[in-house]
Amino acid sequence: MGELPDFNRERIAVLFGNDLTICKQVLDILKDDLPSHLDQLSESIGEQDSRQIYKTAHTLKGTLANVGADRGSSLAQRMVLASQENNFEYCRKLYESLVETTETFLAEFQELAFENT
Amino acid sequence: MRILIADDDQSMRFILKVQLESWGYEVISCKNGTEAMDYLRSEDPPRIAILDWMMHGYTGIEIARELKDNTPLIYVILFTSKTAEEDLVEAIEMGAHCFQTKPVSPGVLKSHIEVARRLIDAEDRLQDQERQIRIQCYSAIANLAEKRHNLTGTHMKRISIYSRLFAEQLGMSKEKCEDIALYSSFHDIGKVGMSDTILLSPDTYSKYEKEIMKTHTLIGYDILSSVSTLRTASLIARHHHERWDGTGYPDGLSGESIPVEARIVTLADVYDALRSERAYKSAWAHEQVVEHIKEESGKTFDPRLVKIFLEHHKTFKAVFDGTAVEKA
Numbered sequence: 001m002g003e004l005p006d007f008n009r010e011r012i013a014v015l016f017g018n019d020l021t022i023c024k025q026v027l028d029i030l031k032d033d034l035p036s037h038l039d040q041l042s043e044s045i046g047e048q049d050s051r052q053i054y055k056t057a058h059t060l061k062g063t064l065a066n067v068g069a070d071r072g073s074s075l076a077q078r079m080v081l082a083s084q085e086n087n088f089e090y091c092r093k094l095y096e097s098l099v100e101t102t103e104t105f106l107a108e109f110q111e112l113a114f115e116n117t
Numbered sequence: 118m119r120i121l122i123a124d125d126d127q128s129m130r131f132i133l134k135v136q137l138e139s140w141g142y143e144v145i146s147c148k149n150g151t152e153a154m155d156y157l158r159s160e161d162p163p164r165i166a167i168l169d170w171m172m173h174g175y176t177g178i179e180i181a182r183e184l185k186d187n188t189p190l191i192y193v194i195l196f197t198s199k200t201a202e203e204d205l206v207e208a209i210e211m212g213a214h215c216f217q218t219k220p221v222s223p224g225v226l227k228s229h230i231e232v233a234r235r236l237i238d239a240e241d242r243l244q245d246q247e248r249q250i251r252i253q254c255y256s257a258i259a260n261l262a263e264k265r266h267n268l269t270g271t272h273m274k275r276i277s278i279y280s281r282l283f284a285e286q287l288g289m290s291k292e293k294c295e296d297i298a299l300y301s302s303f304h305d306i307g308k309v310g311m312s313d314t315i316l317l318s319p320d321t322y323s324k325y326e327k328e329i330m331k332t333h334t335l336i337g338y339d340i341l342s343s344v345s346t347l348r349t350a351s352l353i354a355r356h357h358h359e360r361w362d363g364t365g366y367p368d369g370l371s372g373e374s375i376p377v378e379a380r381i382v383t384l385a386d387v388y389d390a391l392r393s394e395r396a397y398k399s400a401w402a403h404e405q406v407v408e409h410i411k412e413e414s415g416k417t418f419d420p421r422l423v424k425i426f427l428e429h430h431k432t433f434k435a436v437f438d439g440t441a442v443e444k445a
Contacts, residue, residue: 014223015132022135029128058171062198062219063126073220 004071006101007108011068023113026067030109033063034102041079041098045091053083053091060098069105072098118234119163121145123153123180124196125172129219133167136223140230150175157184162191165233167226170197170208178211185212190240192233194226251346252299259302262309265316272389273302278436279385286425287377300350301382304357307337319396334358334367352376357383360417372419380419384410384426387417392437403434 016022037060044052061076075098082090120142122133127148134144145163147153151174157166166184168177175183181193195213197204208216214236215229263273281298289297308316311333315326322330337354341347356370356379363371391409394400401409407430414423426433 011220015136015221026128026131029131033127055171058198059126062169062196063128065198065220066129066132067220 004074006069006071006104007112008068008070009108009112011066011070012109012112015066020113020115023109027106027109027113030063030067031106034060034106037063038095038099038102041095045088045095048086048088050083050086050088054080057083064102064105067105067109069102071101072105075101118165119143119145120230121147121153121156121163121166122168123147123150123166123172123177124169125149126169129169129196129221132221136221136226140227142230149173150177150180154180154183157191164189164237165192165194165230167194167196168213170195170199170204178208178213181208181212183212189244190237192236194229194233196221255299255347255350256302259306262303262306265309265311265313272393275389275436276301276304276382276385279388279433280381282429282432283381283385283422283425286429287381287421296349297378297381300347300353300378301385303337303341303347303350304353304382304386305333305337306340306350306354307333307335309340310336321397331358331366349378353379353382355379357386359383361419362416365417375419377419380422384418384422388426388433389437403430403437 041056057076057079064073079094124130130146137144150172154175170177177195184191193213195208195216198219277298280301284294284297334355338351341351359365359370359375391401391406414420
């Protein structure tokens with residue numbers, strides 16, 4: 001997993017160019033959405049609800065990929081596969097890594113959005 | 118052009134919205150499949166829909182399947198994180214026109230939309246051509262009926278113009294106005310079933326002949342009602358001799374129970390018939406006809422239509438005299 005960045009800045013440049021206003025708006029949405037997705041994931045793993053883990057991990061995979069959270073997206077993809085095998089232990093480990101990379105991602109995104117201000 | 122996007126992921130909706138708006142599109146943003154389905158089933162739906170595969174309510178696939186045979190075409194771009202070949206094949210088989218895997222690639226999305234626009238334009242052109250051909254065929258058939266009655270095509274054309282004017286003044290949709298203008302020409306198509314002896318008789322009809330002539334409304338209805346696209350025309354043919362006070366034929370309907378399309382043609386037809394010279398009568402002056410129509414308000418004619426007629430009677434005169442600018 002080491003080769004994938006927590007935050008791929010180029011992805012944001014492709015989507016929004018240098019428009020920091022839009023970046024800040026996306027950041028605000030992610031600050032709201034990502035923690036609730038992660039909470040949902042934690043709950044589903046605790047309840048060993050593979051269907052809900054699959055759904056939330058699938059959503060996170062797309063959301064994170066869109067905003068350049070490459071490592072997080074890859075972890076979410078692994079969790080999709082693990083949920084299909086009911087491998088909850090592995091889901092728990094992936095979840096911990098996901099929380100960590102998401103925090104880093106949000107911090108780096110924040111840094112980008114408020115660059116030069 | 119409007120594009121609908123539906124995704125239960127808020128950041129995804131926002132990113133797509135920003136992107137599409139920067140390309141000049143008007144965006145309808147839906148947070149689940151149910152909301153999207155409501156928009157897409159509305160009377161004037163957006164022609165391009167970008168749908169997430171997995172959503173609350175209806176999934177993108179379920180919506181694509183629902184819209185598969187929709188007319189007009191709604192181009193479905195399915196957005197998905199799924200990458201398995203069988204999933205993508207399924208998406209197309211179920212009704213999506215194309216798919217884009219997440220993350221969003223602005224260039225690829227733009228290309229999909231360009232293809233969608235081309236397809237929609239082609240379909241619209243085809244629909245328009247088909248409608249023109251249909252109009253020409255219908256007009257030819259309606260002409261046939263008029264020719265049997267020794268009336269000229271200009272009578273039909275004038276009825277069409279008067280009818281459109283009424284429909285417009287009643288605030289009907291553009292499409293409805295066009296339908297009424299076109300289908301008004303069919304009001305007497307049942308006369309093809311009348312014998313020449315009666316139809317072309319220069320004398321005033323006997324009681325028996327009058328009863329026979331009345332059947333042209335039912336014959337016209339029978340001819341037209343078997344064609345689904347001619348429902349309005351069939352109602353006009355059947356009911357254009359009904360009277361507002363319920364003393365008309367064939368069904369003795371009264372007031373608003375008479376289809377409005379038929380009420381319109383009744384007044385349009387009477388105005389033109391009275392102004393025209395026939396074998397059994399001379400032409401009436403415009404002012405005479407205006408007085409007659411005024412007297413028949415609430416008896417033969419719908420008072421609301423008489424009011425419109427009185428406000429616009431000069432236009433009717435100009436159309437009859439051939440001095441109006443043609444619209445129909």
